[in-house]
Amino acid sequence: MRRTLIKSATIISMDDTLGDLRAGDVLVEGGRIIDVRPGIELGSGTAETDVIDGTGRIVIPGLINAHMHTWQTGLRGFAANWTLLEYFRRMHAGLATVFRPDDIYIATLVGALNQINCGTTTLVDWCHNNPTPDHTDAAVRGLIESGIRAAFFHGSPKPEPKPGEPHFSEIPHPRREVERLLTGPLADRNGLVTLGLAVLGPHYSTLDVAMHDFRLAREAGLIASMHQGGGPARTPGGWEKLIEAGLVGANVNIVHGNDLSDDLLQRLVDLGASFSVTPENEMIQGHGFPITGRLLKRGVRPTIGIDLESVLAGDLFSAARVALSMQRALDNAESRKASGTIPATTTIPAREALRWVTLEGARMLGRDSQIGSLTPGKLADLVVINASDLNLFPVHDPVATVVMQTSLANIEAVMIGGVWKKRNGRLLVDGLERKKEMLAQSGRRLVQEIERQGRAA
Ligand SMILES: [Zn+2]
Numbered sequence: 088m089r090r091t092l093i094k095s096a097t098i099i100s101m102d103d104t105l106g107d108l109r110a111g112d113v114l115v116e117g118g119r120i121i122d123v124r125p126g127i128e129l130g131s132g133t134a135e136t137d138v139i140d141g142t143g144r145i146v147i148p149g150l151i152n153a154h155m156h157t158w159q160t161g162l163r164g165f166a167a168n169w170t171l172l173e174y175f176r177r178m179h180a181g182l183a184t185v186f187r188p189d190d191i192y193i194a195t196l197v198g199a200l201n202q203i204n205c206g207t208t209t210l211v212d213w214c215h216n217n218p219t220p221d222h223t224d225a226a227v228r229g230l231i232e233s234g235i236r237a238a239f240f241h242g243s244p245k246p247e248p249k250p251g252e253p254h255f256s257e258i259p260h261p262r263r264e265v266e267r268l269l270t271g272p273l274a275d276r277n278g279l280v281t282l283g284l285a286v287l288g289p290h291y292s293t294l295d296v297a298m299h300d301f302r303l304a305r306e307a308g309l310i311a312s313m314h315q316g317g318g319p320a321r322t323p324g325g326w327e328k329l330i331e332a333g334l335v336g337a338n339v340n341i342v343h344g345n346d347l348s349d350d351l352l353q354r355l356v357d358l359g360a361s362f363s364v365t366p367e368n369e370m371i372q373g374h375g376f377p378i379t380g381r382l383l384k385r386g387v388r389p390t391i392g393i394d395l396e397s398v399l400a401g402d403l404f405s406a407a408r409v410a411l412s413m414q415r416a417l418d419n420a421e422s423r424k425a426s427g428t429i430p431a432t433t434t435i436p437a438r439e440a441l442r443w444v445t446l447e448g449a450r451m452l453g454r455d456s457q458i459g460s461l462t463p464g465k466l467a468d469l470v471v472i473n474a475s476d477l478n479l480f481p482v483h484d485p486v487a488t489v490v491m492q493t494s495l496a497n498i499e500a501v502m503i504g505g506v507w508k509k510r511n512g513r514l515l516v517d518g519l520e521r522k523k524e525m526l527a528q529s530g531r532r533l534v535q536e537i538e539r540q541g542r543a544a
Contacts, residue, residue, distance in 0.1 A: 088116055088117050088135070089116075089135050089136075089137070090114065090115065090116040090121075090135060090136040090137070091114070091115040091116075091136065091137045091139065091467075091502075091505065091507075092112060092113070092114050092115075092127060092129065092136050092137070092138045092139065093112060093113045093115075093139045093141045093144075093146060093471070094112050094127075094138060094139065094140055094141050094142075095110045095111075095112065095140065095141050095142050096110070096111060096112070096113070096141025096142070096144045096145065096146045096471070097109055097110070097111070097141075097144065097145045097146070097474065097482070097485045098111040098113065098123060098145075098146050098461060099145060099146070099147045099148075099441070099461075099485055099486060099489060100123055100148070100460055100461040100462065101147070101148050101441065101442060101445050101446055101459065101460040101461065102123075102460040102461060102462040105123055105124075105461070105462065107485065107486070108123070108124070108125060109485075110125055111123060111124060111125050112124065112125060112126065112127040112141075113141075113146055113461060113469065114127050115467040115502070115505050116505070117505065118466060118467055118504040118505035118506075119463075119464060119465065119466055119467055119505065120461055120462065120463050120464065120465050120466075120467050120469075121463060122463055123461050123462070123463060141471070143473065143474055143475035144471050144472060144473060144474060144475075144499065145471075145472040145474045145482070145485050145488065145489060146461065146469055146470070146471055146472075147441070147445070147461075147469065147470050147472065147489055148208075148445045148446075148458070148459055148460050148461050148468065148469060148470070149206065149207065149208025149209065149236075149445075149458070149468030149469055149470055149501065149502070149503065150205075150206045150207045150208060150209075150403045150404075150444045150445060150448075150470065151207070151208070151209040151211075151390070151444060151445060151447075151448025151449060151452070151458070151459065152202060152207045152209070152210050152211060152391075152392055152393055152403050152444075152448070153211050153363040153390035153391055153392040153444075153447075153448045153451055154211055154213050154312075154342050154363045154365055154390075154392025154393070154394055155198070155202075155210060155211065155212060155213060155392055155393045155394060155395075155396070155401070156212075156213055156214070156215065156216075156394065156395055156397075157194060157195045157198035157199060157202075157210070157212045157214065157226075157229075157230075157396075158186065158190075158191050158194050158195060158198075158214055158216045158226065159178070159194065159198075159395055159396055159397040160194040160195070160197050160198035160201070160396050160526065161190060161193065161194045161197075161526050161527075161529040161530035161533060162178075162182065162396075162397040162530055162533065162534075163396050163397060163530070164397070164398075165182075165397050165530075165534070166178060166395065166397040166398050167371075167397075167398050167399070169372070169398075170372055170373050171317045171318070171372040171373045171374065172318075172373075174372060175245070175317075177543070177544070178397065179244070179245040179246070180245070180246055180247045181537055181542050181543070182533055182534075182537050183216045183244055183245070183246070184218075184244070184246050185533055185536040185537055185540070186216055186218075186222065186533065187222075188219070188221040188222050188224070188225035189225065189529065190529045190532070190533060191214075191216065191222050191225040191226045191229070192225035192226070192228055192229045193229070193522065193525045193526050193529050194229070194526065194529065195212065195214070195225070195226045195229030195230055195233075196228075196229035196230075196232055196233050196522060197522055197523065197526045198229075198396060198401070199212070199229060199230055199233035199235045199237065200233050200235075200514060200516060200519070200522070201396075201401050202233075202235055202401060202403075203233065203234070203235050203501050203503070203508045203509060203514065204495065204498070204501075204509060204514050205401060205402040205403060205404070205495050205498065206402075206403065206404065206470040206495075206498045206501060207235070207403055208235065208236055208458070208468035208469075208470070208501065208502075208503045209235070209236040209237065209238070209448065209449075209452070209454075209458055209468065210230075210235050210236070210237045210238070211237070211238045211240060211283070211312075211363075211392065211448075211452070212226065212230060212237050212238070212239050212240065213240045213242065213285050213312065213342075213392075214226045214239060214240060214241060214242060214285065215242030215243060215244060215245065215285050216242075216244050217241060217242065217243060217244065217264075218244050220264060220267065223241060223264065223268070224272060226239065227239055227268075227272045227273065227280060230280045231272075231279065231280055234279070234503060234506070234508055234516075235279075235503065235508075236279050236280075236458070236466075236468065236503055236504065237279070237280045237281075238280075238281050238282075238283045238310070238452055239268075239273065239280055239281070239282055239283070240282075240283040240284060240285035240310070240312050241264070241265065241268060241282060241283070241284060241285060242284070242285030242286070243255060243258060243260065243261070243285075243287070245291075255287070255291075255292075256287060256291055256292045256293055256296065256321050257292070257293055257296060258296065259295075259296050259299040259300060259303075260284060260286050260287075260296075260299065260300040260303055262303055265282070265284065265303065265307055265309075268282050269282060269307065279503075279504065282309060283309050283310040283311075283312060283340075283452075284300065284303065284304045284307075284309050284310065284311050284312065285312055285313070286300040286301070286304065286311050286312070286313050287300065287313060287321075288300075288311075288313025288314065288315060288325075288341075289320060289321070289322040289325025289326055289328075289329060290313065290314060290315045290316065290317075290320045290321060290322075290325075291313070291314060291321055292321055292322065293321065293322060294322045294325050294328055297322060297325055297328075297329060298328070298329065298332060298334070301329055301332075301334040301335070301339070302334065304338060305334060305338065308338075309338065310338050310339075310340055310451075310452070310453070311338060311339050311340070312339075312340035312341075312342060312363070313340070313341065313342065314342045314343060315341045315342060315343050315344045315346075315347065316343040316344060316345050316346045316347075316374055316375070317343070317372075317373070317374060326351055326354075326355070327351075330354060330358065335355065335358045335360060336358055336359055336360070337358075337359035337360070337361070337453070338453070339355075339358075339360040339361070340360070340361045340362070340363060340451055341355065341360055341361070341362050341363070342362075342363045342365070342392070343363075343364070343365065343369060343374050343378070344362055344378050345369060345374045345375035345376060345377065345378050346375060347378070349381075352378075352381060352382075352385070353385060356382070356385045356386075356387050361390060361450070361451040362378060362382055362387070362389050362390065363389065363390045363391070363392050363451065364377045364378055364379055364389040364390070364391055364392070364410055364443075365391070365392045365393065365394035365395075365406070366379070366391070366406060366409045366410040366413050367394075367398075367399050367405070367406060367409045368393075368394040368395055368398055368399060369394075370409075370413065371398060371399065372398070376413070376417060377389075377410060377413055377414065379410055379413070379414040380414045380417055380418060380434075383414075383435070383439075388439070388442065388443055388447045389410070389443055389447065390443060390444075390447045390448045390450075390451045391403065391406050391407055391410050391440075391443045391444050391447075391448075392406070393406055402494070402495050403444050404444075404489075404490075404493050404494060404495075405494075406444070407440040407441065407443060407444045407490060408440065408490060408491060410440060410443065411435060411437065411439065411440040411490065414434070414435055415433060415434060415435055418430065418434035418435070419434075422434075437484075437486055437487050437490040437491055438486045438490070440490045441486060441489060441490050445459050445460065446459040446460055447459075466504055466505075467502055467503075467504060467505040468502065468503050468504065469501075469502050470498060470500070470501050470502075471498075471499045471500035471501075471502075472488075472489060472493055472497050472498060472499065473497050473499040473512075474488055474497070476496065476497050478492060478494070478496070478497070479492055479493065479497055498512070499511065499512055
């Protein structure tokens, strides 16, 4: 079996036992990390080992993007100046309705490839434009073809109802479609692409629907993820009812949550729910300030997502840095207000932010025994950063280099499950220019179609 040995790199393992190594080696075999330590000597079978010089490189675990609507990749930047209200009207009730399966496929494929390019090895693709099984299968096909590790969170579209049709908030998550996916394209629960549910939750659905959807997720052993916030709740008091029914636990993932009361937040934390912050989009579209610090105060950590490439960049290093900076700003402001001065030391060290986009994402997915750190036995998902680059050199504190200074330009190589997906700064994918052209055609068609229908504004 083919092995890969990265020699003499700076290793940020994100494994508390292993810590950081200033000149360490990583041995990969059969898709898994076999060993992480200085001076690994090769035994027999040396001829089958790719030995890579890691001098001047920093190796970190692959990043985990906890929330992205990858189906919007063909509309990059189109929604940059929309508030959340405009986004609901123009994207969900507008552009989303003219997507064909091919639009979903190419957006998901190219969006996922860009995630790999940016150092993401696990993507939570929160896909809520599934009007037909063909759309769903197209998204799954795009994810599989990209080679990324993904959690496909299946959700429902949110159009304005036509006369006689129910509002989306009244439509239970389609059980038959979940069963179809679990016995068909996503049957392998240990496969590269697995299933989760992108449900409406009490903020966007009736109580009956929320109860149904939470039960469905529980029965199927799946994560139930939902947006929380952005205008008034469809079911005020819904969370309390779901908690009373015993339906809130570690499989519940709350996206945003900025407006949750302190009491309710504490109850959700106590029940083990996970939280996903999408810092830049939350600030841009009007969600309020990210919940990061309120979680940290309660002893839990956020996961971080991109949310929308129709609004902002897909690079998770930036998102982690924005989350960290935003929370430091809030903490500094609180300190100045309370005591008239800034805190004596920083309230959040940079390493925290790296943890949010690695281990915490793994924990949210219930996969922290498999991904999220460079631990022997885990799947070999890793990123190699060229720390000799002009913008990173000299490195005094490798964690600071990664969190505060690394950009896409510095991501030299990306490995998923022991297979290189990017080497020497280039994605290892065939026909990328053709895929880009298909994405551009799709984006143009979507915009022209919505304009033709007179529903662009
Ligand atoms: Zn979202």
